[in-house]
Amino acid sequence: MDDSPAPAPRSRRERPAKPALTRAGIVTAAVRLMEAEGLQRVTMRRLAQELDTGPASLYVYVANTAELHAAILEHHLGRVDLGAAAGTGAAEPGTADDPGAAACAGAAEPGAADDPSTADDPGRDWRGRLAAVLESYTTVLLEHPALAHSALLARPAGPHYLALVETLLALLEEGGVPAGQAAWGVDALLQVATATAAEHSARTGAAAEAEHGAMVRALREADPSRYPKVAATAGDLVSGRPTERLAWTFRMLINGVAATPR
Amino acid sequence: MDDSPAPAPRSRRERPAKPALTRAGIVTAAVRLMEAEGLQRVTMRRLAQELDTGPASLYVYVANTAELHAAILEHHLGRVDLGAAAGTGAAEPGTADDPGAAACAGAAEPGAADDPSTADDPGRDWRGRLAAVLESYTTVLLEHPALAHSALLARPAGPHYLALVETLLALLEEGGVPAGQAAWGVDALLQVATATAAEHSARTGAAAEAEHGAMVRALREADPSRYPKVAATAGDLVSGRPTERLAWTFRMLINGVAATPR
DNA sequence: ACCTGAACACCGTTCAAGT
DNA sequence: ACCTGAACACCGTTCAAGT
Numbered sequence: 001m002d003d004s005p006a007p008a009p010r011s012r013r014e015r016p017a018k019p020a021l022t023r024a025g026i027v028t029a030a031v032r033l034m035e036a037e038g039l040q041r042v043t044m045r046r047l048a049q050e051l052d053t054g055p056a057s058l059y060v061y062v063a064n065t066a067e068l069h070a071a072i073l074e075h076h077l078g079r080v081d082l083g084a085a086a087g088t089g090a091a092e093p094g095t096a097d098d099p100g101a102a103a104c105a106g107a108a109e110p111g112a113a114d115d116p117s118t119a120d121d122p123g124r125d126w127r128g129r130l131a132a133v134l135e136s137y138t139t140v141l142l143e144h145p146a147l148a149h150s151a152l153l154a155r156p157a158g159p160h161y162l163a164l165v166e167t168l169l170a171l172l173e174e175g176g177v178p179a180g181q182a183a184w185g186v187d188a189l190l191q192v193a194t195a196t197a198a199e200h201s202a203r204t205g206a207a208a209e210a211e212h213g214a215m216v217r218a219l220r221e222a223d224p225s226r227y228p229k230v231a232a233t234a235g236d237l238v239s240g241r242p243t244e245r246l247a248w249t250f251r252m253l254i255n256g257v258a259a260t261p262r
Numbered sequence: 263m264d265d266s267p268a269p270a271p272r273s274r275r276e277r278p279a280k281p282a283l284t285r286a287g288i289v290t291a292a293v294r295l296m297e298a299e300g301l302q303r304v305t306m307r308r309l310a311q312e313l314d315t316g317p318a319s320l321y322v323y324v325a326n327t328a329e330l331h332a333a334i335l336e337h338h339l340g341r342v343d344l345g346a347a348a349g350t351g352a353a354e355p356g357t358a359d360d361p362g363a364a365a366c367a368g369a370a371e372p373g374a375a376d377d378p379s380t381a382d383d384p385g386r387d388w389r390g391r392l393a394a395v396l397e398s399y400t401t402v403l404l405e406h407p408a409l410a411h412s413a414l415l416a417r418p419a420g421p422h423y424l425a426l427v428e429t430l431l432a433l434l435e436e437g438g439v440p441a442g443q444a445a446w447g448v449d450a451l452l453q454v455a456t457a458t459a460a461e462h463s464a465r466t467g468a469a470a471e472a473e474h475g476a477m478v479r480a481l482r483e484a485d486p487s488r489y490p491k492v493a494a495t496a497g498d499l500v501s502g503r504p505t506e507r508l509a510w511t512f513r514m515l516i517n518g519v520a521a522t523p524r
Numbered sequence: 525a526c527c528t529g530a531a532c533a534c535c536g537t538t539c540a541a542g543t
Numbered sequence: 544a545c546c547t548g549a550a551c552a553c554c555g556t557t558c559a560a561g562t
Contacts, residue, residue, distance in 0.1 A: 021527095044555060056528050056557075065555070152414070152460055157480035162489045165481075165499075169491035181510075183498035188511050192450065195457040198414055218419035219427075227424045229431035236445030237427075248443075248524055249450050256518025262510055283546095306536060318538075318547050327536070 021053065023061040027071045034072060039146035042072070069150040076147065077160035079140050084132035085167045087124070126175040131250040133167055134193050138246065141197035148197035164190075177258050185257030192253060196246060283315065285323040289333045296334060301408035304334070331412040338409065339422035341402050346394035347429045349386070388437040393512040395429055396455050400508065403459035410459035426452075439520050447519030454515060458508060 019025055029051055034042045044065060048055040062068045141148040155161070165186055172182035216238050224231035240248075281287055291313055296304045306327060310317040324330045403410040417423070427448055434444035478500050486493040502510075 043553085045553080054528050054530085055555080056530090059556075060527070149415075152457060153411075153463065155477055157477040159488075162480070162484055162492055166489045166492050169495055173491065179495055180498050181514075183495045184502070184507055184510055185514070187499070187507075188454065188514065191457050191461075192454060195414060195453050195460075198457075199453075201415065215417055215419040218424070222424055226421075227428045229435065230424055230428050233431055233441055233445045236442050237449070240446070245446055245449075248446055248522065252443075252447070252450065252518040252522040253515070254518075255521045256514040256516075259517045259521065260510065260514040305534085307534080316547050316549085317536080318549090321537075322546070 021051065021057060021061065026051065026058060026061050027068075027075065030068055030072050031075050034144065034147075039069070039072070039144060039150075042068070044068070066150065066154045069147065070154040070156050071158075073147050073151050074156035074158035074160055076140055076144065077137075077156065077158070077164060080133070080160070080164055081136040082133060082163060082167045084136055085129050085171055087129055126171050127251070127254050130168065130171040130175070130189075130254055131247065133164075133171070134189060134250050135246070137164065137190070138193045138197055141194065142200060145197055145199075145201035148194050149201045151194050152191075152198055172257065175258060178261065180262045181257060181260060184262070185253070188257070189250070189253055192249060196249075283313065283319060283323065288313065288320060288323050289330075289337065292330055292334050293337050296406065296409075301331065301334075301406060301412075304330070306330070328412065328416045331409065332416040332418050333420075335409050335413050336418035336420035336422055338402055338406065339399075339418065339420070339426060342395070342422070342426055343398035344395060344425060344429045346398055347391050347433055349391055388433050389513070389516050392430065392433040392437070392451075392516055393509065395426075395433070396451060396512050397508070399426065399452070400455045400459055403456065404462060407459055407461075407463035410456050411463045413456045414453075414460055434519065437520060440523065442524045443519055443522060446524070447515070450519070451512070451515055454511060458511075 026047070030042050030047055033047060033050055037046075044055045044058050044062075047068075048058055051058075058068075062071070141151070168186045168189060169182055172185060173179070177185065219230060219237050220234045222230040222234065230237070288309070292304050292309055295309060295312055299308075306317045306320050306324075309330075310320055313320075320330075324333070403413065430448045430451060431444055434447060435441070439447065481492060481499050482496045484492040484496065492499070
């Protein structure tokens with residue numbers, strides 16, 4: 001055992017010395033690979049190639065592809081702005097990695113004060129702060145919609161996920177929502193946020209754009225004699241900027257959770 | 263053109279005479295294949311094999327795999343019980359294809375009348391009937407959770423989908439919900455129902471069972487000093503029979519939609 | 525005892541070449 | 544003009560065999 005020759009007697013190689021395989025190292029490499037080439041390229045084979053080994057070796061540390069993707073998601077969950085729960089935070093100015101990210105969530109043009117949840121003072125009431133956390137979560141997922149897609153299937157259970165749930169529960173408690181419905185409500189809130197982001201994973205590429213256009217047309221041109229209400233409402237069904245719709249949806253969910261006893 | 267020799271001069275073959283390839287024929291074969299082997303087997307290659315041709319031939323009629331899956335979903339949407347919207351319907355006794363299906367949605371044991379949305383008289387108020395339609399939709403998707411998964415990415419735009427949207431809009435209008443929020447609400451209602459069913463697509467197989475167990479354990483055993491509310495609420499977070507949780511979620515959404523103006 | 529090469533059994537999609 | 548064989552460029556996962 002201890003008389004084996006040094007862990008790896010290689011010294012001349014192009015790669016900066018292959019590090020020992022560990023679960024953490026695999027996940028780090030996976031995160032980096034995703035950042036570089038997208039989740040669709042984070043396959044067991046491609047990742048193994050990146051780590052200078054064969055795919056079979058990864059199965060010693062990762063059970064399957066779904067678990068690998070869940071680990072990547074848990075990593076990204078660390079970027080959710082939980083500070084928004086206290087009315088501070090907003091964008092943690094220290095991280096200049098991705099300056100566009102935070103702006104994407106709630107930043108309507110100033111003056112559009114018809115939306116209290118993302119208005120000038122987001123820290124005012126618990127509802128606004130709850131919406132802000134959910135918007136941050138959605139923003140993180142929207143940077144990698146394919147990841148949101150996996151999140152619907154294999155929910156993470158790591159510390160970042162627990163911290164997010166903890167924060168949401170605290171805000172609902174602050175709002176006086178009974179614990180029973182708060183617990184079920186957190187599930188629904190995260191599900192809608194996740195599903196919304198996941199829906200965007202297919203909305204990339206020209207083909208998807210065309211398909212989406214076809215759906216909008218199907219609604220707008222619905223036969224008014226067979227689908228009168230669809231025809232009458234078509235404008236509303238597809239109306240609104242995505243951030244507006246999402247803000248309304250979060251407000252709607254919060255209202256529902258607060259008002260629906262078990 | 264019309265002097266070409268009969269469309270297909272083959273006569274001796276094992277197969278009952280290969281029918282001409284059409285989009286409708288392809289979708290029908292896809293539905294049948296899915297019923298027999300599951301959506302994961304409905305690939306362009308496997309389907310082509312079933313139709314006694316090469317995969318390239320399918321691309322004449324179907325743009326890609328996503329569109330094929332959307333077509334299968336639209337087909338199944340024909341089984342959603344829209345009669346529940348009028349307080350009739352419940353299970354269309356003529357179709358004996360899948361007797362367990364209808365029972366799965368709302369059928370708690372009789373006597374559990376604490377849930378008005380699935381109680382003895384589901385046709386009483388518009389909320390109950392709206393929940394009944396959503397439960398029927400969810401039931402259809404739960405028969406093929408993988409299909410629900412595709413539905414999140416490529417929403418169908420066929421007549422069955424339009425009829426479903428039409429029914430939901432009509433019920434919200436009956437409930438006096440303003441058209442604007444009804445339109446956005448229908449989106450959210452279908453999204454939650456779809457996502458709920460989709461979540462079950464990974465919940466099959468022993469590995470997924472173990473993974474789910476790991477998440478439940480992570481919640482129950484969450485460090486009370488770092489995640490006090492998670493630890494205190496863990497029981498509620500994972501409690502409840504799925505149908506109970508879903509019924510509550512639909513009630514919650516309906517309350518939210520009705521109470522949240524745009 | 526630990527790790528992995530090589531294989532098994534597949535994929536989606538394209539396009540040059542055939543009928 | 545229409546259709547498709549064959550190829551391109553990949554997959555996840557397993558397990559016998561090596562070190």
